[in-house]
Amino acid sequence: MKRLKIITNGSPAKYYRFEETAVPAEILKKLSLEPKYPVYCARLNNRDIRLNDTVAEGGKLEFIDMTSASGNMVYQVSLIFLYLKAVHDVLGKKTEVTIANSLSKGLYTVIHTSGIDSRTVAAVEKRMRQLQKADIPIIQKDTARKEALLTAERDEAQLLKSAPDLERVNVCLLDDERSIFFQNLVPSTGYLEYFELRKYHNGVLLRYPYPSDPCTIIPFEPQELLYEAFSEEQKWEKLMGVSYAGDLNRKTEDGSYRDLIMLSEALHEKKTAEIAGMIKDSGKRIILIAGPSSSGKTTFARRLCIQLRVAGLHPLYLGTDDYFINREDMIPDENGNLDFEGLSAVDIGLFTEQMNQLLAGKTVDIPRFDFITGKKVYGDRITSISSRQPIVIEGIHALNPLLTTGIEEDQKFRIYISPLTQLNIDRHHRVPTTDARMLRRLVRDYRTRGKSAETTILSWPSVRAGEDVNIFPFNTEADVFFNSQCLYELAVLKKYAEPLLKSIRPKSAAYPEAGRMLRFLEAFRVIEDDSCIVNNSILREFIGGSIFD
16 A cells, blocks of 8 residues: 655645555545645656656655646646647648747747737637637657657757757647647646737737736736847847757857857847947936846946946946845834845935935945945945936846835936846747746856755745845836847856756755756757856856956
8 A cells, every 4th residue: 555645735735545556636536635726737756747647656746736836837838739729720730830938927929920910819719718628638748859850840850959968858749739848738728727818019928827826817018118128139039040949059069159159248238338328318317227136137237337438427336235224123024024125125215315415416425235244334435426427226126116216207217137038949938037047046156155056946936926026016117128138048057057956856845946947958058168258248147257246
């Protein structure tokens, strides 16, 4: 007799005994479990499995919903498969579809055929709902690369041939729809209840619930600046001849990645210079820079200051961290904890007072926050500026209107920065921006703070939760977006991140997420020699060797 400890979100642990084998989906029914949210996959002894897989060992079986990164990705990828099937049913099997990027709490997709209007989108959505209600099985076969190549389509074959680490993939069937995926999918279309389609610019938004509210489609909000930033990135990719992992792999293999690195860095510098020109033309003097964790805010701010000097301005660079409230003056929450991430940790009154004094030409004693003592230190930076000097301010709260409510609106120029990953694995598989940022962070945390990849991964959900409150709601305040992605970076980061991820032991709570990251990194070749990356590159902030360190 074998025994499983059953864990679900929202229910006390239960135990299930079986003789030879068991199936997670059947266990869920037999125990009459009522998870808090719908579940999309399971985790057996820290290994992610499908709900219809056969279990032949005892231990711990967790049911995973969308609040987990694994559950969220299973739902997304399964929904993409359903979407592809519906598009081909409505518009024909030869119709090509690109899953481009994340936008407006969904995925921005492009259907490559003429005449895509709201009626066409409605027809595709209707077909998706018909397929969902039909509860059609999704057949998944773990397949070796050589076998997968026999039936692979053009983009799939290009990737499989160019990525030597990609030894196995999932060949999936949904009725007559076939595709290759790199992770598990739900057992059938009936699981894919929550979605909506919306025509948006030249594409279609495939929207689904946000992890914080797994059963609700959040009301649509257009993100025009973000859309423009992605459109600009697409132009850069065409200029550099790299759209998918296979393109980057070929350049890595033949050595032409060096030209790609130089071109990518030149485009960053050009964009930074354009933003500096916009600031000069606007005459605004409070330059606010914000973005999520590992966006490269510090390096970008330093590079912007240099370009402002080239434009004839002499900026003063400040970070909002120096305006933290003294730790002894912070008010604990109801659980006795101090919130170091929230805006309440910033001395807004002092910040506002000093910014207005500087704008008025007065001399100010700017504090420096000592993170060891938890107090502001004065006397090191007694400063005044001329009537034309701008102040460049970088920090997670910089775009929150409450931070600068006491400063004249016509003085503010706002910049949002994030690595808006556009380089996809192939036409149907994107690289989530949050994954790119987590790779950056775990490499930097290990290099500069001695933190293990395990520690970084386990802390990532709280980092993301803080971003949802303190950063993402305010990106629409920006005057301009800066995409800090380096098109070549995943091939560089893999060299540093892979050993760190592989060091995580199977019993660690971080092991499933490390495994997911390792699987998607298999699609990329490694750039071993990164010496040609310039020392002011944003990527240097993470891998080391930055002139700004």
